[in-house]
Each structure stands twice: as structure tokens, then as C-alpha cells.
Amino acid sequence: MNTGFNPHISVDIVVFGFEDNEGLKVLLINRDKDEDKKSIKLKLPGSLIILSERLHDSAQRVLMELTGIKDIYLKQFAVFDNPERLKDGEDLQWLRNTSGTNIERVITIAYYSLVKLYHYSETELSKAYNARWYNLDSVPELIFDHNEILAEGLSTLQKEFLTEPLCFRLLPGKFTINQLQRISESILGFTLDNRNFRKRINKLEYIVPLNEHQTGVSHKPARYYIFDSKKFEIINRELTGFIV
């Protein structure tokens, strides 16, 4: 069997960040460095892989090159392989021009990533890299199938958030229960009952109260908590599921 032409391989990364009063955000980059273009074309950070490069390394390289972000948590979540995914004429032409290759088909391996947003200032990202944080509910039309990749990245995060301690990657080391609730709500996309949430959290041995409170706030200072990952691992080693 001769398979003929091989598809190109790329990686695309959905980078989620969280800001207390603004909820969950996603990092998008401007496709064209040329700011003079009339219409802005936005995309997820991503790139074709280089010969011999491993996918995970490629994703780290791309993030470093396109956003300056390095050494972050990356989770592979899906492969987007529709042969028609590049069909938009103008976007495909752009890809052919920038890659210098007569690309026909690209199969992309999608990752999602979680970063503490306050580590990456808007100004720096935008000045150096043409990158910007967008609220999830104000993401415009992206190139190719990037809206679909983002949507599937979010639904994977929502699902994995329920069983894995992912939200602590978006929070500061010390956080209040209020912050934990806000991040849970941002990820899930709906509000939770305050009292029940507080009750539930207080039962979790791996969310540990500190003898330390907020300072310089106008309301009653809230207590700080930390996430004890070692305790979490020990408790989670006792498997629990819907049958066993």
C-alpha cells in the first residue's frame, strides 16, 4: 500500500488563565505581525512541528516563541484531523506563505495549558508577542477550526476539573475559599451555592486552612488556605468510582 502524500503535523495550544474578577481567559495571538492589516485574524498559539521534534517539545517551543511563556503544564487532549479543516482559502494561503510549503492537509495535536495569569502581564504579551488574554465569552471567530479546538479544550478542562486538582494551577499558592469558588464557577460556567461550597471545602482534608488572613481589604478579611498535594494523592489512592 502506498499512502502517497503525508499530512503535515502541527500542535495547537489552548492556554487558560484566571483573573479573580474577570473569570477564565484564553490566550490568543494575532496571526499577522503586520499591524496595518485592516482585519485582525486571531488564532491559538500553534505551529507545524519540526523534523524529529517530539510533540510536547514542539508545544513548549511554540509557546516560548509566540508568547514567551515557558515550562508550563501541558495536557494533550485531542487530535483534529478533518481533511477539510484548512479549507478557508485566505487562511490556507497565509499558512503556505509563512511555512514555505505547499501544504494540503494538516493534522493538529491539541494541548491545553493552565497558567497563573498574573504572571504574564497583558502589556508584555501584547508588546512583545501580539498576544492577548480574551474572556471566554468574547472570543471572536478564529482561523481554521480554532474555535472548535478551544471549545473542546474547555469541555475537557470542565470534565477533568471534577476529578483532578487542576484549578490550583490557576490560583496563587495561598487562596481564599471565595477565590476557589470563583474559579470553580468560571470553569464550570455556572454559579454554586456559597454555603454548600464552603461546607464541602471545609470537609476536604487536603485544602488546609492557614493561620493567616487577607490584609488591606475593606470587608472582613478572609482566611487563606493552601492545597496539600501530598494529602490529596494519599486520599485519592483509595480508588472510588461508580462501581468500585
Add this chain to the structure above:
Amino acid sequence: MNTGFNPHISVDIVVFGFEDNEGLKVLLINRDKDEDKKSIKLKLPGSLIILSERLHDSAQRVLMELTGIKDIYLKQFAVFDNPERLKDGEDLQWLRNTSGTNIERVITIAYYSLVKLYHYSETELSKAYNARWYNLDSVPELIFDHNEILAEGLSTLQKEFLTEPLCFRLLPGKFTINQLQRISESILGFTLDNRNFRKRINKLEYIVPLNEHQTGVSHKPARYYIFDSKKFEIINRELTGFIV
């Protein structure tokens, strides 16, 4: 950026089957149709994809061609991309010969699949397709990184088994609690306490007792149960996780 040479893309499928008294099995095929070869080289069912083919379609096609199995549940679980994964000289030569292409690198998209083993008779599989069921604890060395793909497929199944009703794909429509326990144990790789298991199952509304018992058995006939997927969906819509 010129990415130069594109890797080939393949799919490989870990097909799990279950037999009551023998536990979980995996379907392996003989690499060489030529039975005269001294040493048998075993592999997972898999193939390079064809131009324009979607990965999922490719996996279904490959299973049909190599094992006669069609229209089954397939779950994509990982991408194996190590540039060194084909390094074995003799195996790589075989791949080049059978594909008619000077292959350098293959990135493979791995799926796992769950089938009711008794639908696929050993004789038929082996006569027509050179395929055979192997107990998980007696899988020999496979070509390339197929042992690693199998191991990761199994650990994904073990994890997903805890939250998704996957085991019912391996069981007959009507099953006994004993069968359900045996399949849970086979997947998890350890034994469960009989009494606790029975107690737990009896609490689950979506595992429904029938007014029907085994016949023609020498021991006390056990009651049959069915899995009610609609009830399961309704109950599982109420999200539960470690925080909310």
C-alpha cells in the same frame, strides 16, 4: 520555516475482550502472513492512514481488514511520537517493504476498543486473519513500541472504567453480579471484597435486577441484571467531583 520531511501517520488499536473464566484479553495479529517464519512477530492491529482518510475511519478500516471486526466502540487515548519508536532494524525494514515507502518516522494515534469476546470466535479470527486473543499476563514482546501502547491503553481503561460505564460493553446484555465483579477485577488487576461489592451494586439504581435467573448451573442460580444507560445518564448529569 520549512519543516522538511513529514512524518507518516498511523493508527494502532488495542482491542480488549473479556471471557468469564479467563479475564481480560487483548487481540494481537501475526505480522507476517507467511506462517513458515521461524519466529512469530506479533503486533497490535494498525496501519498507515490513507490520504484524506480521517483517523477514526482509518481505525475502523484497519480493524475490518485485519480482524473482520466492524462498527465497534473506539476511543482515542494517546499519540505516540517518539522519533526513535521505529528504531528496530528488522521491523523497520518490514514496514518499508510492506508499505512500499521509505519510511523514516511514524507518529501513531492510539485507540482502545472494547468488544464482547464471545462474538469473535478464536478459530475464525485465527484462520481468516492470523489474529488471536492473548491473556494480558501472557503478552509476549511485540514489535516497535506496541507493548508500551498496550500498557498505556490498559491504564487509560483502568482510569476511565472508574467514571464511565465501559465494562458493560464487554458483558452480555444480561449479567450476574458475579460477572460484573469478575470484569471489574480483571480491569483493575486486583480482587474486590464480595460482600461489599454486592452491597454497593445493589445501591446503584442504574443496575437493575431482573425477575430472571441462570438456568442449568450446578450452584444456586444467580439473578440476572441489566444496565440502564438512560438512568445512568440522568444520575450522572448531577456533577460530582472532588470540589463540587
